[in-house]
Amino acid sequence: MVDKFVSSASRPFGPSLERLRAAGLRPTRQRLALAKLLFNGIDCHISAEALHEEAEAAGIRVSLATVYNTLHQFTAVGLMREIVVDSQRSYFDTNVSDHHHFFHESTSRLQDIPAEDVRVARLPAPPAGARVKRIDVIVRLEEKE
Amino acid sequence: MVDKFVSSASRPFGPSLERLRAAGLRPTRQRLALAKLLFNGIDCHISAEALHEEAEAAGIRVSLATVYNTLHQFTAVGLMREIVVDSQRSYFDTNVSDHHHFFHESTSRLQDIPAEDVRVARLPAPPAGARVKRIDVIVRLEEKE
C-alpha cells in the first residue's frame, strides 16, 4: 500500500487526503469519501441523515453512526461547524469562516450571510467569568403569503 | 408589564385565568397551574423536562406530554416563544418581547439581552418570496480560562 504522497502534483485522492492528515485524522476510506462529498468547493449545510443518503446515492457504503462520528470529528478539528437552528435536528456547515445564516423555516434550508453584511453593535459585556465563544445571527424566514 | 398584578384582589385565580381566556385557551387545572409557575413576573427560560420537575416539586400532577402540549400551545398563542440554542433540547421563554440571548454553554443557562443592546445592521434583503419572521442573536459563552 502506498503510504506516502510526496508531491501535491500526484494526488490520486485529491486534496481531501491532505486535509484529513493536516487535521490529524487518519484518512480512512469512509472519511475520505465523506470529505469528498462535503468539501467539493461549494459551501454546504447538511444534516447527518441527508449526508448519509447522499453517500448511499453515491455508492458509498457508510453507516449512519459513522456519518455522525465523522461530522463531529470534522467539527472538532475545525473543518466544519455545527449550526443550531432546529431543536430536532443538527446541521453542519462546511463554511467555517465567520458568517451568519438565513433559515427558511418552510423548507429547513440554510443560506449564508457574509459576516460583513451583519453588524452586531453595542453588545453588552459578557457576564463575569464568561467569554464570548461565538455570535450566531439567525434570520428566520417564512414564505411571503 | 407588572401592572397585571395591580387589581389581583378582584381576581380569585390571579391573572393567569384571564390570560388564558384572552388567548382563547380553556383554563384547565393543568394549564392554570403551569401558567402560574411560568408567569410569575420573572422572565424565565425553561425546558419541558425542567418545567415538569418544577410542577411535581410544587405538588402539581401533570404528565410530561401535557407539559409539552401546554408549552407549544402557549407558544402558538404568543404567550411564550421557543428559543433554539441546543439541538438536543427545546427551551421556552416567557419573555415574548423583542430581545436576544446569552447562552452559557457549560451550564445550558440562558440570559436575556435587551433588544436595545444589540444592533443588527446592514442585513441583506431576504431572498425573493421570503419575509423575515424573526432575527435571533445568540451570544454563546464559554468559561473564562
Place this chain on the structure above:
DNA sequence: GTGATTGCAAATCTTTTGCACTAAA
C-alpha cells in the same frame, strides 16, 4: 351532554454507545 383536554404508555425520531471486527500505520 359534548367537545376539548389529559394521562399513560407506546411509538417515533435523532443521536449515542457497546462491542466484535476491520483496516491504517
Place this chain on the structure above:
DNA sequence: TTTAGTGCAAAAGATTTGCAATCAC
C-alpha cells in the same frame, strides 16, 4: 502488530401520538 476506526444493533433521550377517561362549559 497495534490501535484507531467502523458497522450493527441496541440503547438512550427528547418529543409525539393514540385512545380511553375526565373535565370545562
